[in-house]
Amino acid sequence: MLKLEKRPQPSRVFAWLTPLMAVVLTMIAGGILFAMLGKNPVEAIRVIFWDPLFNEQFASYSRPQLLVKAGPLILIAIGLSLGFRAGIWNIGAEGQYILGAIVGAGVGLAFYPLDAWYVFPLMVIGGALGGWLWAMIPALLKVKFGTNEILVSLMLVYVGEQLLASMSLGLLKNPEGLGFPGSRNLKDYPSAFNDELIAGTGMHWGVLTAFLAVIFAYILLNRHMLGFSIRLTGEAPRAARFSGVNPNLLILFCLGMSGLMAGLAGLFEVSGPSGQISIDFNTGYGFTAIIVAFLGRLHPVGILLAGLLMALTYIGGELAQLMLSLPSAAIQLFQGMLLFFLLAVDLLTNYRIRFVKREKA
Amino acid sequence: MDLSAISPALLLASLMVAATPILIAGIGELVVERAGVLNLGVEGMMITGAICGFAITIETGSPAVGFVAAAVGGALLSLLFAILTQFALANQVASGLALTLFGLGLSSLLGQEYVGLKPAQTPDLHIPLLSDLPFLGTVLFSHDVMVYFGLALVAAVWAVLKYTRVGLVLRAVGENHDAAHALGYKVVRIRVLAIMFGGACAGLGGAYISLIRVPQWTEGMTAGAGWIALALVVFASWKPWRVLLGAYLFGGVTVLQLNLQAAGLAIPVEYLSMSPYLITILVLVIMSADRSRAPGSLGRVFHASG
Numbered sequence: 001m002l003k004l005e006k007r008p009q010p011s012r013v014f015a016w017l018t019p020l021m022a023v024v025l026t027m028i029a030g031g032i033l034f035a036m037l038g039k040n041p042v043e044a045i046r047v048i049f050w051d052p053l054f055n056e057q058f059a060s061y062s063r064p065q066l067l068v069k070a071g072p073l074i075l076i077a078i079g080l081s082l083g084f085r086a087g088i089w090n091i092g093a094e095g096q097y098i099l100g101a102i103v104g105a106g107v108g109l110a111f112y113p114l115d116a117w118y119v120f121p122l123m124v125i126g127g128a129l130g131g132w133l134w135a136m137i138p139a140l141l142k143v144k145f146g147t148n149e150i151l152v153s154l155m156l157v158y159v160g161e162q163l164l165a166s167m168s169l170g171l172l173k174n175p176e177g178l179g180f181p182g183s184r185n186l187k188d189y190p191s192a193f194n195d196e197l198i199a200g201t202g203m204h205w206g207v208l209t210a211f212l213a214v215i216f217a218y219i220l221l222n223r224h225m226l227g228f229s230i231r232l233t234g235e236a237p238r239a240a241r242f243s244g245v246n247p248n249l250l251i252l253f254c255l256g257m258s259g260l261m262a263g264l265a266g267l268f269e270v271s272g273p274s275g276q277i278s279i280d281f282n283t284g285y286g287f288t289a290i291i292v293a294f295l296g297r298l299h300p301v302g303i304l305l306a307g308l309l310m311a312l313t314y315i316g317g318e319l320a321q322l323m324l325s326l327p328s329a330a331i332q333l334f335q336g337m338l339l340f341f342l343l344a345v346d347l348l349t350n351y352r353i354r355f356v357k358r359e360k361a
Numbered sequence: 362m363d364l365s366a367i368s369p370a371l372l373l374a375s376l377m378v379a380a381t382p383i384l385i386a387g388i389g390e391l392v393v394e395r396a397g398v399l400n401l402g403v404e405g406m407m408i409t410g411a412i413c414g415f416a417i418t419i420e421t422g423s424p425a426v427g428f429v430a431a432a433v434g435g436a437l438l439s440l441l442f443a444i445l446t447q448f449a450l451a452n453q454v455a456s457g458l459a460l461t462l463f464g465l466g467l468s469s470l471l472g473q474e475y476v477g478l479k480p481a482q483t484p485d486l487h488i489p490l491l492s493d494l495p496f497l498g499t500v501l502f503s504h505d506v507m508v509y510f511g512l513a514l515v516a517a518v519w520a521v522l523k524y525t526r527v528g529l530v531l532r533a534v535g536e537n538h539d540a541a542h543a544l545g546y547k548v549v550r551i552r553v554l555a556i557m558f559g560g561a562c563a564g565l566g567g568a569y570i571s572l573i574r575v576p577q578w579t580e581g582m583t584a585g586a587g588w589i590a591l592a593l594v595v596f597a598s599w600k601p602w603r604v605l606l607g608a609y610l611f612g613g614v615t616v617l618q619l620n621l622q623a624a625g626l627a628i629p630v631e632y633l634s635m636s637p638y639l640i641t642i643l644v645l646v647i648m649s650a651d652r653s654r655a656p657g658s659l660g661r662v663f664h665a666s667g
Contacts, residue, residue: 004450004664089454141642147649150401150454151592155638158585166631290458329469329580336463340441343451343459351450351664 005352014349019295019302022342023309029341030334039324047323048316048331062315064202068273069314071207072097072265074307076289078213079261081298083254085221086233090255092138092153093262094286095160096131100263101270102167103130105277108192109172109184119191123267124205131263132256134160139255143248149255157286165279172277182278186271194272206268210307213261217300230254262286291339310335372616377501377508378574380612382407382566382583384511386590387597387604388518389562394594395522396555397535397658401457402442403563404587405464410435410564411571412468415578416475424483428507428568435564436557438464443556447549450662461587469580476578483507483573507569512605514562519601531555535656538663548663563587585638592641598654607644614640 027049031041052062076093083090090096104127111119138152172183186192197203221227233240233250241247265285274281292310296302317331386403393400413434418427438460445456483505522528531551533541538548570586571578589611597603618633626633 006664091458137642141646141649145646145649147642147646148595151588151595151645152642154588155585155592155642158638159635162631162635166629169631170629287462291462294455327470327473329466329473332466333463333470334466336459336466339455339459340445340463343445343456344449346451347449 003354003356004347005354007350007352010349015297018345018349019297019306019342021345022295022338025341025345026334026338029337033330033333033337034326037326037330039326044320044324044326047320048313051323052312052315052319058319062319064196064200065315066308066311067202067207068204068311070307070311071204071210072269072285073289073292073310074304075206075210075213075265075268076258076262076286077292077296077303077307078210078217078300079258080289081293081296081300081303082217082220082230083258084234084293085298086230086250086254087237088251088254089150090135090138090153090258091150091290092135092155092157092160092286093258093289094282094284095153095157096134096259096262097266097269097286098157098160098164098282099134100127100131100266101274101281102164102172102266102277103127103263104267105183105186105270106167106172108186108189108271111191112184112189115191117191120194120271123192123271124264127263127267128260129263131266132260134263135255135259136252139252139259142251142255149251153255161282164277164281168277168279168281174276183276185275187275192271193275194268204268204272206265206272209264209268211304214300214304217303221300226253262289288335291335294339295342372620374504376609376612376616377504378612379615380608381508381511382569382574383586383590383593383611384566384605384608385507385514385569386563386566386587387593387608388511388515388601389559389566390590391594391597391599391601391604392518392522392531392562393555393559394659395535395599395656396531396552397538397656397661397663398446398552398556399453399457399660400439400442400460400556400559401454401591402439402460402464402587403559403590404583404585405461406435406438406560406563407464407567407570407583407587407590408468408581409438409464409471410567411583412472412475412567412578413564414568415480415571416471418480418572419475419478422481424481424572427480427572428565431564431568432561433564435567436561438467439556439560439563440553442560443553446662447553447556450664453660453662465581472578472580476580478578480572480576482576505573507565507573510565515601515605522601532656535658538658538661542663542665548665552663563590566590589637589641592645596644596648598648599656600654610644611637611641 027045031045034044035041051058053059076097080090080093104123107126108119108123134156137156138149141147141152142149168181168183174182174184194204194206197208221231229240229245229250232243233245233247270277270281288310292303292306296306313331313335317328320326321328386407390400390403410431414427414431417430418424442456442460445451446453485503485505522532530546534546534548534551542548567583570583575582593604593607596607615637618636622630622633
């Protein structure tokens with residue numbers, strides 16, 4: 001009979017090993033899924049994980065895309081991980097991402113067609129502020145009234161989506177767009193366009209910001225008192241309270257920070273790869289980032305790697321859609337499976353499995 | 362704008378229809394939470410139920426079989442959550458989110474071939490005499506059978522929780538799982554059953570949207586109904602009858618804003634569509650003062666050591 005025994009300390013070996021195990025298990029389960037859809041599983045896995053990076057025909061297009069997709073995922077996930085560490089659950093990053101894009105693009109469009117160096121920095125501030133304010137709603141309600149931040153932040157995603165629709169049909173609609181929904185394309189407005197920093201690499205300001213966020217989070221969590229309070233609150237809430245950690249301050253900081261980062265991600269996306277505010281601007285990065293945060297074990301470096309891996313499944317998924325006509329929903333399912341397996345094998349980090357003979361009564 | 366186009370009888374009647382999905386899903390989640398488990402995957406189970414019910418109804422031509430399939434689909438999906446949280450002892454918040462993300466992916470994969478089809482219609486009941494009553498007949502007595510099923514479910518859950526041994530044990534497990542374990546109750550088994558009941562209810566609620574309320578299949582069609590159902594449980598302070606009250610309140614807001622859209626109110630459609638979510642937030646804020654009623658072991662991991 002199997003018996004679980006709690007480890008006195010979480011296993012360090014398994015803490016690193018479980019994400020890898022989850023990826024392998026997901027590949028196996030995903031392979032079975034693809035086989036059930038009538039595709040060759042080995043080929044499908046190769047197209048998703050190998051071809052975007054190493055296939056001569058596609059790699060020149062796919063490799064830059066890797067950074068383009070990983071940037072927002074990493075940036076959002078870093079922000080979320082701060083709160084998740086302390087048991088503060090912001091799951092409305094998608095909404096904060098939308099608001100960051102709306103406010104940031106709004107600032108840029110307000111200056112159109114002025115050509116000045118300060119337009120883009122102002123947009124960045126606008127984007128950060130938009131996301132931050134949207135996240136402050138659940139934060140303040142939680143602090144003031146004890147309202148559940150999970151439900152409020154999520155409800156605000158749906159409100160944000162409606163706001164996005166209203167903006168692309170109304171206030172921010174391109175006046176020269178022949179009546180089509182959607183804003184002016186920022187690609188045609190150089191002062192506001194978030195162009196590639198090095199041509200052909202996919203590296204834009206958002207990706208750079210994501211890397212900076214990783215470093216920032218690493219220093220915060222390992223070298224700063226506030227980071228210590230976050231970790232302490234997550235691991236031993238009672239001890240944290242006795243040691244004088246102010247829980248309200250943590251809520252405001254963690255939710256605010258994750259909103260700010262999601263807002264930035266939205267701004268860099270709308271001013272760069274996407275180019276315009278449109279009804280279907282958001283593509284679920286805010287939700288996928290939750291998977292990224294967990295896959296990276298809420299550790300900044302882990303999140304960096306997890307973000308790249310998740311970006312790979314996006315690009316590989318698109319490629320598989322093209323090459324094998326694999327439905328896009330299959331990739332979504334694949335990403336969901338990854339989180340499932342991760343949570344399941346995480347058991348091994350905190351518990352030991354023992355085989356014991358059943359005692360005779 | 363023409364407000365006189367809104368008929369009070371039809372408004373109230375469609376309120377009952379609009380409330381039914383979140384009512385059924387909400388009462389299921391209430392049972393889960395009374396057993397001490399927080400399953401945030403309601404949205405995922407609802408959408409899975411929606412597509413299971415829809416697909417089976419198209420294939421068999423029978424909505425009744427479709428609803429059964431939806432319940433089975435929701436329960437099977439919730440079993441994944443049960444395995445994660447009860448056997449792998451995973452964090453319930455994260456597992457619930459995983460369930461929602463997984464369910465959304467699964468449903469859009471399953472639903473690919475069903476976009477644009479029309480399911481067999483579920484007939485409205487015609488009760489002799491009662492259905493012919495003026496006003497009340499339209500409002501109360503000429504709905505499909507699932508509306509009454511939802512009401513019966515609330516009554517049944519209330520009675521079972523309040524008056525039966527099963528209900529007492531379930532509540533004991535939810536209030537203090539260590540004490541319940543010490544008394545010899547099978548905490549994990551009871552919770553797994555509660556989770557599956559919740560899953561089946563969420564599946565039924567989802568199928569109600571795809572089979573009766575809309576009736577059509579589109580990706581992500583539950584549009585947050587699962588989360589509203591979760592909010593409903595908090596709103597209800599974990600009391601069954603209050604779930605009914607809350608569901609009708611939200612149903613009322615939804616129907617009213619749809620009617621106002623149709624009547625051509627001067628407010629843009631998008632802002633009206635926001636209102637159910639904003640009202641949910643508002644109600645959550647008002648209710649969050651009363652936290653005393655939450656089951657004691659809600660969301661905590663149970664591991665019988667020794």
